[in-house]
Amino acid sequence: MAAPTLDRDTEAPARRTRRARKGPSGLLLIAPSLVFMALLFGWPMVQGVLLAFRGDQGFTLEFAQRMVTDANFWPAVRNTLLLIVVLIPVQFAFAIAMALLLRAKPRLANVYFFVWAIPLAVSDLAAGLVWLAVLTDRGYLNSLLVSLGLPPVAWLAFDNWTSLFLAVLIAELWRATSLVLVIVVAGLQGIPRDYEEAAAVFGASPWQRLWRVILPLLRPSLQVALILRTILAFQTFAVARALTGENFPVLVGETYRWYVTLQDPGVAAALALVVLVLSMVTSVIYLRTLRSEDAR
């Protein structure tokens, strides 16, 4: 009776050492990636801080000051934040609805999923240009309006903030919802249908099943999607540029302008740090609130 256990006990360490001797250790395998990323992430981060805060005579707030006093800075902050606040909830509602439609197994579900996933691989610049074709003054939307006998609308007029905002919003909704969709679909695949059926048997309405069964089980996927999407939304740039030129300033667009057009790397670096700090703070807030809800 005792012999097999004894055997196993002596065998296990032997096997482990043999394996360690023959193969490269894990540390060796990850070392190249670690070195590469330390060089290309760590070094630029330090350089970025130096670039933003070091002048000819040591530490300086000159760049930060120039950044804050620029006429475009506060509109850029407002636009970026407002875009996130409006876009993310709409996007998640839309993506969850789409995923639930697919879960109901409509005919042609595979075709639908394929089409809905296409924007996943469309770049933000391309998305901006696609919607430019739709929304520009003599574009397809106005063509439709006119052929229906309605007056055309200048959707991308430089002085109409609301319609510029809506244009960027809809382009981002079109482009980036598929990322949330794919994550939610993957998450839903891990939730057995039995749970919903059980809830239905006990009289839960579809609405209750969604809020009491599916969404709570989906929380890990939603958390990942939320953090990822929010961080990416802070980087909205090419969509706005393709659609509105510089009439709808956003933070990363301002960085681009300061670096490329105005050739002022100091201010550009300071702006980049603003984006970094905002993304980090948001991620921490998400992780905190979502975890504390878990604990409750």
Place this chain on the structure above:
Amino acid sequence: MTAPDRAPLRRHRRNRVLLQVACVAVTAFMAVPLYLITLAAVSSRASLNAFPLSFLPTNLSLETLTAFLSSTGVVPSFGNSLIVGLWTLVLSLLIGVPAAYGLARTAFAGKEPYQLFLLFTRALPIVVLSVPLAQLFLTTGLYDTTYAVILLHTALSLPTTILICASVFLAVPVDVEEAARVFGCTQAQAFRQVVAPMALPGIAAAAIFTFVQSWNEVLAASILTLNRRTLPAQVLSSLGDSPLAYRFAGGFALVVPALLFIALMRRYLTNMWGSTIR
């Protein structure tokens, strides 16, 4: 005897119809803009200047696309995009696959911090790296070369590559690897002859994904280069002073690889995004 109650059946049918209607509506929202940019790209100049625009392909012509392709810098930028994408793919696989294997199969001190580090780098905004790196490359002579863009794109895609490949390796059963070892393979042989063939489709998916990420990336490429631009950087820099037809053709040229990518990767999509990033 009363007739059987047909109400539940009718309700079921009505729900199925509503389901299809909703699906078709979402599909229209996703597909119609793609149809329109394609239509714009294959329409003649004259028909693009007409108003209202035709919604049907009545006036097909390659005029707009050829004009785009023959503008200054567009063809070289195609080449640059291709070079950058392929090198990014090769480099990130060379560095990423061993790391992914180590992450999936071996235990080492600092594994948790390493995973956290990967997550952190995924969350780093591109812009934070681009500006300082451009300054750095300016002083080292790497500025305005495809190398600079390749290095940055590799750094950007590496965390995702590692996480996707690690989940691919995790999906290969340990048993087959151990069986190979029992029959006398070294770990390297077991990897080459048993694990690698099984992991290949997944790694190919990761590789194609890396390529598309690089093909799509516009900000870093625009900041790091002046003359050796990639296609998105080229299109972005000429946005301000180009006719609408040029922009439509550019948008179309950027969208086509996306269509191919999703068509190829359909089966891997949920695996790649679902299981890996947790």
